[in-house]
Each structure stands twice: as C-alpha cells, then as structure tokens.
Amino acid sequence: MDHFDEFSRPLEYLSPLDKHLRTVLRKYIEQEVMPLRRRYDEDWKEHALIEPAFDRIMGGLGLQKALFPQEYGGWGLAGSDYIFRFAYQLCEELGRADTGMAVALAVTFWPLLVIHLEPYVNERLIAEFAPMFCGTNKAVFAANAMTEPQGGSDIENMGLLKGRTIHTTARLEGDQWVINGHKLWPTNSGGAASLFGVPCTTRPGSADTDDFAFIYVPADAKGVTQGGPYEKAGMAADKNGDIWFDDVRVPVWYRAHGPGRDAEAFYQLISFGQVASTAFLTGAMMNVYERLYEFVSTRTYRNRPLKENDAVAGVIGRIAGDIDICRILGHEAAMMGDRRNTPYGLPLVSEELVGKIRNIKDFVSDRAVENLGKAMDVLGCYGPDRDWDIEKHWRDIKIIQLWMGGKQLCQMESARYFFNCETL
C-alpha cells in the first residue's frame, strides 16, 4: 500500500465534494494543526494555540457555514442528499490530526441540524442564527447541551425513557420560555460556544415526548453561567464544563419545532453523532497507521525491521486490517443516514437505523481502543512518547467509546432492535 488513502471505502458512496474538500482541508490541517498538535494538551485551558487553528478552519475556510442555505451565506449542505457523507469525510480528515478539534466542529453542526434537516426545518430560526455563523471569519461554536449531573445516558436513551429523567425545565411565560437547570460536559461548553441547543422538559418526570423541548439559548443570555473547562485525559481541543440556566428567558419561537416534533428532530441527532464519532475514530486510526508504518519500517527486532518479523507482522497486520474494515463500516453508517429519503432508506427516527448505526459506532470504538493500545505496545518504550502521536490518539479516542450514552447503551439499543427487547 502506498498511502493511507488506500484504506477501503465504497467509492460509489463518496460525496461530490469529496475530492475538492479533501485536498483543501488536508492542506490546511497539515499546515495549521499537525505541526502544533503535540502542544495542544498543555493548551487545554487557554486555547492560545488551538483557537487560531479553529479560526482558520472554521471561520477562514468557512466550514461553520456549511449547513446554512446559500441565501444566508452558507453552503446549503443540510439540504443536500450527502450531508452525512460530507460530515464523515470532514470528521475523518480532521480526526486524523486531532479528534478534539473534529468533535468541536462536528458538534457545532449538531444542534443546528435540528432545525435544518427535512422534514424538520425551521426557517425563522435558520434566519435568526445564520448571521452568527456566516457573518464572520472567526470560529463560532455551538453546543448540544444534553448531559446532566445525574447522567447523560438516560437523556440519550430516548427510545425507552423518552426524556423522563431530564431535570432541566422549560416554562412558558407569556411569549418567552423560562429555562432552569444544570448541564455539564457538552462539547464547546467551558466558555467556547456562542449558542446552546438545550433539551429540556416542560413537565418534569413525564415520558410523553410532547413534553420534551429543544430550545436554543444564546450563551450571552441573562441567567446563563458557565464554569471553566474540565481537565481531561485527552481531547484538549474540546472544552467541556458546567452550564447553569437560572431563569433564562428566550423568545417562545426559540423552541425548535414544538410538542412531539422536537423529540423526533432530536432523535435524528443521535445517529448523526454516532456517524461523526465513527469518522473521528477512522481518521485517528489512519494517522496511527501512518506513524506506526514509520516506526516498524525504521526500528528493528533482531536487527531486522520490525515489520519483517512474523510475530510483529501478525500484530500490525491485524491493526491495519481492522482499520480497513472499520472504514468501510463507517462509510456504510454515513450512507445509511444519507439514504433516509430514498425508497429503500430508513427514516432517521427509525429504531432500526438508530440501532444499526449505534452498533457500528460501538464496534469501531472497541476496535479503535484495542488497536491503539496495541500500537502503543508495538512501540515499546516509545509507546508513551508524545512525539510518536499514537499515545495522543489513544488518550483522545477513549472518550469516543464512552460518550453519547456509553458503550452499554449502544449494546442495549442494538439488542432492542435485533431481538425486539421491550424493557431495556
């Protein structure tokens, strides 16, 4: 194999933007991110190095506008039939350099998709938020604030719990929503985001999806307080912290769609997040392959290149083989999302689609966690060395296995679909 680009993916699935975007993005990333990424960990709080890179990629290159319709200065991609594949490509390419950056960008799309994806389009809110993202060359972030102190998985477990455990409340007063609650961990919190998408309940304890509300809250609204970023094992480019909503008032029309439809539009998000997560993983794994290739070609065992030793070859062969398979699976997951409007596709709110995509993400996460650990071991005493980049990816990607409801919820959603379980 001559190049990591040769890892398999179904070529007929590629989006029309693939070639152009890959060329431009890769050049940017290799110039702006790769040379500095080994210093990102120490920059977790200030983002002195990270922020300019975001400005170049999100603002300068314009990626943060991608979803918005062209008439608002965007690229109109949310209306295309390849939004999942576009996102996959973007996240994979960025994930190759830094999965923390990739998640910060992908999560900016996440809450915005709730008002962009047919059949859940809210023109008025699109027009409202477009200037925030399309009218600047600086990076602007959004956050999807689901997780609460008592647990994140339950809120993502919409299929079963239907929002019953959400503590954050939305109360209608005149023509305003009044929001109270405490969220934590959202990507782009910790002071980064300008806009939050907030899943909340209009009737605490209710399992009626009519009572689930998805409401937008500008970060500078009165009553919003944010904590500083948490220090984590990795993913320094993503800031995560606490957000308190204390009688925060937003206009009534800041609710995405209304009773019932909010829950459906939010449920669509879950698969988008899983597809993006899979892309972060294959991107990181491809970069690990690149670095591993260099190591096993230049370092020796018994004075011969490591890769020419049958025992080592057995290990690295499996690692590369798994990357190849995972990438095919990832593209399949993205295509499942993009097939939603075809006669043979599944709607994003179907349990089958959610279960199958969660299953792919769970499978790829497990392969990534295991293979990156193995790759570190192949490097022996150089495995923990930041300069070889593999340990960074190993630290960064562990959370991809854990977030969005965790591994166990993925297993449950799969079982629920494949075995028609009713109470899990």
Next chain:
Amino acid sequence: MNRSLDYLFGTAVGDRGEDAQGVISLVRQWAEKEVIGNRLDYQRNYAVLFEEKARVLALSMGLQRLALPEGQGGFGWHDPGHVADVAAVLSEVGRADSSTGVLLAMNYALFSILTRFSEGRAGLVEAMTASYLDDELKIPSCALPGPGSMGRETPLYKGRSIPALVESRDSGPTLSGANIRPLAAGLRADLFLAVCAEEKGRPCIALVPGDNPGIERGSEVLTTGLNALANADISFVETEITQESLIKKPEAVPMLFTLLNLFLGGVSLGAGMNFFEILGGWSDSRVIGGSTPLKENPLCASVLADVAEDIACSRLLLEDLARLVSPSGRAWSLDTEGQYTYAVMIGARIQKGIMRAINRGMELMGSAGYAKEWHAEKHWRDVKTIQSLLCGVGAEAPVKMDTARFFYDCREI
C-alpha cells in the same frame, strides 16, 4: 463498598512476617493519608506534591532504605527472601501513585542486583548504600534493551537491541551509545542502571552515576503517564566507569528483567486496586434509568465482574510469581532461565489484566472516568505506560519469543 481490599482479593498474609506486615500497614497509612485522601489537591499540584509525598515515604518513613544491606543502615529487603514483601509494599505505593512506585521499584531492583553480585565490589556497595542513606530523594533509572534502529546493528539480548556498548580500555571500562531511552526518570536520574554489551556482545549491567561527565541528556520527553518521573534520552559519550560498576555475570540481566517484572507488576496491581475502589464508589452511588443503581443493572454488573476478575487473577499471579522467584521457589525446580521466562510471561499477563480491568471499568464511568478530577484516568495512563515500557517492542513479541523458546526449544526466533 464496605469490605477491605485484603478481604475481597484474598492475600497470603499468613506467609508474611511481622516486620513485613508492619511496613505494609505503614505504607498503607501513608497512601491513604497523604495521597488518596487528598486526591484533588495531589492532582492539581502534582509536580510539587509528588516530590513532597515521595520524600515523606522514602526519607521520613525510610522506604528508600528498605533494600539497603542491614548491617549498613538498611532494612535488608534486597534479600531474595523478601521479594514477595517488596512486591506487596509496591502495590500499596502504586495504589497511591505509580510514579512513586516505579521510582522505588527501580531502587529495589538496583540494590537486589548490586548485593546479589557484591563479590569484588564491597567498596561500591558501601558507597552506594551510604549515598542512599542521605536525606535526599534518590532517583535511579533503568535502561533496558529494546527496539533497535535500521542501519545500526547492535548486539542483542534475546532479540532486543542493546544500544550501549562497553569497551575495556587501559583507563577502565568505557561506555558508548546514543539516544538511549530509559524506562523513566532519565531527565533527573542520579544513577543509571544500563544494560550494555561487552566486546563479545554479551549483555551486562553498568552502573553509571548521573553526574558522570560522559553522560549527555536530551530534552524532556512528554509521556502518557508516570509524569512525575520526567524522562529524557541519554547518550553515553566515552563514558568511563569503574571496573566494579560493571556486572558481567550472565545471570545479572535476566535477574534484572525478572525483578522489574515482579516489582512493576506490584505497582500496576496497586494502581488497579485503587481503580477498583474508585469504580466501587461510583457504582455504589450512580443511578441509571432514573432509579436503578448502576451495579444492579445486569449488564453493568457483568462489566464490574470482569474488572474484579482481572484484578483478582492478577493479584494471584503476582503472589505466585513472587513465590516462584524467591528462595522457596527453588521447590518449583526452575533455573534462572525458567524464572526469567515465567517472570516476563506473567509480568506481561499482569499488566494486560490490569489494563483490561481499567479499560473496562472506565466504560461504566462515562465522562467521570475521563476527567482528571476522578483520578481513574491517571491510573489508566500510568499503567499503560508501565505496560508499554515492560513488554518491550513489537507488542510483547519479545516476551512471546522468550516463552516459545523456553517451552518449545525454538532456536531461530
């Protein structure tokens, strides 16, 4: 979780002497009072507090002197009869902080080797012992054979490259070798215990004082874990050492590997046990689905069981390994080679088991497992670092080759 670790994981306390039990209890108190009870503080001011707490343990409580010869002010735990006790003490230390554990493990390996091969080097033993009695935290660092580089053929230790060579000159043995990566602490080490090759390619051990003018240190290497033991590559540039600092006995290098596998197994086990406690606390209080305690969910309970199983098995393996390499282990009829093979094989198994336990347990902790505040992630990084350092290069390939060679008489691998 209201039962003690000793109860839950069973331990051969009956085999332990009173002295050993006393030291273990003291170290446990240190771990709980100085570190575990102040985790958040310890994490936030790690660099400063590591030094402070390590000094309390090593100097005020005397752990730095544990393996020094008894007649010379030490406790005499260099003696092979004490290996199980040393491993148990290191588990207690590892429960608090793996970096401190690794530092002491290297110290104990050093004095075990030095005293085992003390013939003809009484002066050196005495001088080294005296320096370890000082009121100063000592930082020894081991450099083992590992990956080689293309175009630089080196002598081998069981397939692993030995990057340092020793030449006999009129002035005495002289070491050379560039960009050698020690296990840990290369930046500040005051003594290197380096595996090197003599002229005929035979592996031996050189003890090189850190202030030897022939040592060049690279800049600090940022690493996944063991962050308190800042590492750096070292180069020996015509480094002159004394004759007695060179241990040429063929058993020396296998013994070093054997001891490091046992001792670092102890450190990682301790980290795993503390992770178990953290996870236990989490699973006691975390509720999912609005009302079910996490540990009462059958899927989560099965993951908890996997974690406990891996830690329990690792602990049994560690105790067996300690018995096997202690003098009473002769009953097992293994020679040095056999002991070495069992040590690397079981050592790798312990690291793998603990790593798997932490990796799986983190699954249940969601973001808390990933946040520095909870400390679970530190154990995860530290143990992974120890595992990568120990298993050599090629993901255990050298260990597998050692094992196959021993059990199947392979000759070419």
